[in-house]
Structure formats: structure tokens, C-alpha cells
Amino acid sequence: MLTKRIIPCLDIKDGRTVKGVNFVQLRDAGDPVELAKIYSDEGADELVFLDITATVDKRKTLADLVTKVAKAINIPFTVGGGISTVEDVKILLNAGADKISINSAPVHNPKLVDEMAAEFGSQCIVVAIDTRNVDGIDFVHTHGGRKPTLLKTQEWAKEVCDRGAGEILLTSMDHDGTKAGFANEITAEISSMLSIPVIASGGAGAMAHFKDVFTFGKADAALAASIFHFKEIPIPELKSYLKKEGISIRN
Amino acid sequence: MKVAVIKYNSGNVKSVLYALERLGAEAELTDDPQKIRAADRVVFPGQGEAKTAMEYLKERKLDQLIKELKQPFLGVCLGLQLLCEHSEENNTDCLGIFPVKVKRFVPENTQEFKVPHVGWNELENLADDPLVRDLPENPFVYYVHSYYAELSEYTLATTHYIHDFSAILHRDNYWAIQAHPEKSSLTGEKLLSNFLNL
Numbered sequence: 001m002l003t004k005r006i007i008p009c010l011d012i013k014d015g016r017t018v019k020g021v022n023f024v025q026l027r028d029a030g031d032p033v034e035l036a037k038i039y040s041d042e043g044a045d046e047l048v049f050l051d052i053t054a055t056v057d058k059r060k061t062l063a064d065l066v067t068k069v070a071k072a073i074n075i076p077f078t079v080g081g082g083i084s085t086v087e088d089v090k091i092l093l094n095a096g097a098d099k100i101s102i103n104s105a106p107v108h109n110p111k112l113v114d115e116m117a118a119e120f121g122s123q124c125i126v127v128a129i130d131t132r133n134v135d136g137i138d139f140v141h142t143h144g145g146r147k148p149t150l151l152k153t154q155e156w157a158k159e160v161c162d163r164g165a166g167e168i169l170l171t172s173m174d175h176d177g178t179k180a181g182f183a184n185e186i187t188a189e190i191s192s193m194l195s196i197p198v199i200a201s202g203g204a205g206a207m208a209h210f211k212d213v214f215t216f217g218k219a220d221a222a223l224a225a226s227i228f229h230f231k232e233i234p235i236p237e238l239k240s241y242l243k244k245e246g247i248s249i250r251n
Numbered sequence: 252m253k254v255a256v257i258k259y260n261s262g263n264v265k266s267v268l269y270a271l272e273r274l275g276a277e278a279e280l281t282d283d284p285q286k287i288r289a290a291d292r293v294v295f296p297g298q299g300e301a302k303t304a305m306e307y308l309k310e311r312k313l314d315q316l317i318k319e320l321k322q323p324f325l326g327v328c329l330g331l332q333l334l335c336e337h338s339e340e341n342n343t344d345c346l347g348i349f350p351v352k353v354k355r356f357v358p359e360n361t362q363e364f365k366v367p368h369v370g371w372n373e374l375e376n377l378a379d380d381p382l383v384r385d386l387p388e389n390p391f392v393y394y395v396h397s398y399y400a401e402l403s404e405y406t407l408a409t410t411h412y413i414h415d416f417s418a419i420l421h422r423d424n425y426w427a428i429q430a431h432p433e434k435s436s437l438t439g440e441k442l443l444s445n446f447l448n449l
Contacts, residue, residue: 002372002412003391040436045371071269076393076434096265098434121299123367123395166367166395195361197369220365250371250391 003250004214004242005045005221006235007199008228010035012051012081015061033068039228040073042235045250047073048101048169048223051081059088063095070096078126080169089116093124101126101169104142107149107156110163117164126199127165129157131186132173138186145173154189161194168194169223171201179205179227184217191218199223207233207241214247252447255290257317258282259297259307267296267327270433274444284316292447293320295427297329298395301353302341304333317346323449326427331420332398334427340398348425351403356413364413367397372430374408374418374438382426382445383408383419390438392418392430399429 011018016030036047049069051062066079079092080101089100106112106127116125130145131138131153138153157168170190172183182203191198197220200213204224213219227233243249254271256264258280271278271294278294279286287293295317297304308314317324317334326334333345338353345353358364373389392410399416402409410418410429420427426446432439 002368002370002394005370067265070266071272074270074273074434074436074439076395076431094265096269098266123298123369123397167369192362195365196367197365218362220370 001248003045003248004219005199006043006210006238006249007046007048007221007223008039008044008235009048009050009201009223009225011225012049012062012065013053015065018052032065033072036069036073036077039235040075043239043250044075044235046075046221047077049077049079049081050101051079053082059091063091066092066095066097080126080128084112086112086115086119089120089125093120097124099124099126099166101128103128103130106160107140107142107151110159113160113163113165117166122164122166122196125165126167126169127160128169128171129153129160130171130173131183133186141173145171145176153186154193157190157194161196165196167197167199167220169199169201172203175203176201178203181205181209182213182217182219182222184212187213187217187219191220197221204233207238210238211242211245211247214242252276252292253290254278254292254294254447255287256280256294256296257287257313259304259311259313264296264298266431266433267294270439270443271447274440274447276447282311282313284312287313287316288320290322292322292449293324295324295326295330295334297327297333299329300340301329301332301338301343301345301398304329305343305345308333308346314346318348321424323446324425325446326425327433328396328429328431331400331417331427331429334420334425335400338398349400349403349405349420349422349427351400351405351417351420353398353400355398358413367395368399368412369395371435372410372412374410374430375415376406376409378407378421380407380421381449382421382442384445386438386441392428392432392435392438392442394430396429400427
């Protein structure tokens with residue numbers, strides 16, 4: 001049976017992890033490769049690396065990091081953050097990334113999704129959508145959720161799916177950082193609408209939140225950052241809890 | 252042990268190289284017929300689209316070469332599909348090592364079954380074969396695909412998604428796996444090391 005996926009997300013700046021991590025076994029708390037290896041050994045199903053380096057010349061650092069990660073771990077990983085051209089994608093895939101995730105770029109130029117899917121295959125193109133509810137309507141936001149667009153989240157999700165996205169990474173900016181649970185309603189709505197998998201993100205604070213997003217939220221995968229980094233929820237515990245709750249999970 | 256990983260216009264093949272290197276093999280990405288013939292093992296990886304891949308192989312006469320090889324050969328993902336007879340993906344005639352048809356997943360309930368089939372799923376009904384020796388029961392492997400090979404007498408293991416399909420095929424010196432062993436954690440490592448030890 002196909003299982004639900006648990007995905008830790010690592011924020012990267014200049015080739016180093018940014019947010020503080022609370023792993024005693026880490027020799028170098030800023031080394032993404034070491035952290036990735038720990039997550040992989042603990043049973044994470046996939047990893048996401050989100051590069052928040054602003055400058056273009058730092059891109060080389062990211063490609064080098066991707067190579068190091070690909071050499072070290074044996075589970076799939078996605079790389080995102082500031083990817084805006086077909087060439088960017090080529091460099092990262094050639095370096096050993098399994099998937100790339102794009103966010104703001106296709107909002108400005110939707111055809112990018114078609115171009116990337118045609119060139120590399122839908123399976124490696126994840127479209128990240130940051131959504132925020134404004135007066136009862138869900139709108140796509142860019143720039144880390146700060147900048148609203150006129151795109152309605154549901155319509156945009158449908159459009160990128162039609163254009164060839166392989167997966168949607170849906171982050172609720174209303175829930176992100178609250179630890180009050182995932183945005184189950186909109187996640188369920190998008191997941192039911194689309195024929196491609198949806199990864200839910202934003203709001204994880206307790207193990208029950210994962211169960212909820214896999215059942216009520218109809219998510220195919222769930223992503224979180226700080227609760228894993230700070231060991232608030234260890235991945236092995238989370239997985240045995242979900243299994244006990246009847247969710248299909250990889251051992 | 253020298254492993255030739257066949258180079259053609261497919262997606263992330265670096266991971267296959269890295270996984271083989273982690274197991275101590277000397278792996279090289281190559282489309283040089285001499286090197287491929289001389290290798291102890293040949294891996295045929297792949298992500299991407301069937302028709303373009305077949306055209307690329309034909310242009311370089313790699314299609315003939317693949318059929319003539321005698322050493323243990325492992326097709327992965329699209330590599331498995333291309334070893335079959337025909338793929339529904341852009342109505343493509345493939346290499347025909349396995350007389351098996353490749354079809355697209357067509358779910359009746361698109362809410363329950365997304366396409367592509369992405370994520371970790373189980374290998375089931377494992378036959379007695381050196382490639383799958385000493386694996387745990389119903390081990391999990393990582394999948395990303397929209398097309399699958401039908402069940403056949405060459406099916407060595409099955410996976411269930413919408414229905415059963417051929418997860419691993421074996422005929423003579425040719426093995427093929429639909430999942431990505433290079434991304435399938437310890438189970439994937441075991442499959443690859445079994446392949447190197449055939």
C-alpha cells in the first residue's frame with residue numbers, strides 16, 4: 001500500500017542550515033549533509049532543502065551542497081528557493097537533486113511550469129504555493145507569504161497541475177509558525193480537486209496534527225521544520241504513532 | 252567491479268552512480284559501446300519520456316547493443332519500461348527484452364489514486380531470485396511513475412497501486428525494477444548489492 005510521507009524541511013543559507021537545530025549527535029549544527037543523514041536514518045521519507053540565499057553567485061554553493069547530499073543519502077530530496085529558469089533546474093538536477101520546487105517564478109511566468117515539465121518530466125517539478133485567507137477568499141502570496149497576488153489559490157493549483165506540475169507543496173501562511181495544526185480544509189479542497197499529490201505544510205505542532213492532515217486534510221505528504229529540528233517530535237515516534245492510528249506509513 | 256551506467260538523455264542519473272559508489276563499485280556514466288560491453292555489470296537508469304528516450308537510443312545504436320549484452324543487466328524505472336515490448340506513453344515500440352506491455356495508470360477514483368504514483372510502496376509476492384534475496388518481508392521502495400508494466404511470467408515481485416503491476420522483472424541476464432533502488436534507503440541498497448553480487 002502506498003504510504004503517507006513525512007518530510008522534514010531544512011532552510012539553507014550559503015550552504016549551511018539556518019534555523020537552530022537541537023540535535024545532540026550533530027558535530028556541526030550547521031552542516032546540512034549531517035542533518036540530512038540523521039533524518040534519513042531516522043526514517044524520514046523525503047527531504048526538502050529550501051535555499052534562502054539571496055544572491056546569484058551563491059548558486060554554485062547550492063549546487064555543490066546538492067552533490068554532497070546526493071552522495072551521502074539514499075532517500076529522495078527536493079531543492080527549492082529562488083529557482084527561476086530552466087537552466088537553474090538543469091544545474092540542480094545534474095548535481096543530483098531528485099526534484100526541484102518553484103514558487104514565485106511561475107506566478108510571474110506560468111509557462112515556466114510547462115517548459116520545465118517538458119524538459120525534465122513532471123515527476124521532478126514541485127510547485128510550491130503559499131496561501132493566505134483574505135476575507136474568506138484564499139489568495140496566493142509570494143515573497144515568503146508577505147506579498148499578496150490576485151491569484152485565487154484553488155484556481156492557481158488547478159492551473160499549475162494542468163501545466164504539468166508533478167506535485168503541489170501547499171503552505172498555509174495563516175497556519176505557518178502557529179503550531180496549531182495544518183490547514184486541513186484548504187488542503188482537502190485542493191487535494192480532492194487535483195490528480196497529483198499534495199504536500200501539506202505549515203502549522204505542525206503535535207503528532208495528532210499529522211493524523212488530521214492525512215485524514216481530514218487528504219494530504220499525500222506532510223512537511224515540517226522546527227518541530228523536527230528541535231526534536232519536539234522525533235520522527236520514529238511520529239511514525240509509530242501514525243501507524244497505530246491506522247495511517248499507512250513506511251516502517 | 253566495473254559498472255557501466257548507460258548514458259542517455261534521462262533525468263537524475265547521478266544518484267544511481269553515487270549509490271553504486273557507496274557500495275564500493277567503480278561506476279561510470281557512459282554511452283561508449285566498448286566500455287559498456289566490457290563492464291562487469293550494466294545499469295540502465297532513467298526518468299523521462301519513453302519516445303524521446305527510444306529515439307535517442309536508436310540514433311546511437313544503443314538499442315542493438317543492449318539486446319546483445321551478456322553480463323547481468325539492471326533496468327531502473329523508465330529503464331524497466333524501455334526493456335518491455337511497447338509503451339502506451341506516446342505509443343512507443345520499446346526494446347522487447349520482456350514481452351510485456353507498459354500501460355498508463357487509469358484510476359476510477361482520482362481522489363483516492365493520484366497519478367503519478369509517488370512515494371513508498373511495498374514489494375510483494377517476491378519470487379525466489381538472487382536479486383531479492385535476504386530482503387525483509389514486504390519491503391518498501393520509492394516510486395515515481397505514471398506507467399507500469401503488466402504482470403507476466405517474468406514478474407519477480409509485484410506492487411499494488413490501483414491494481415497489481417510488475418515491480419521487478421527477470422529474464423535471462425536482464426533484471427529490471429520500476430522503483431528507484433538508489434532512493435529506497437536500506438532496501439534499495441540491498442537490491443543493488445544483490446545485483447552486484449549476482
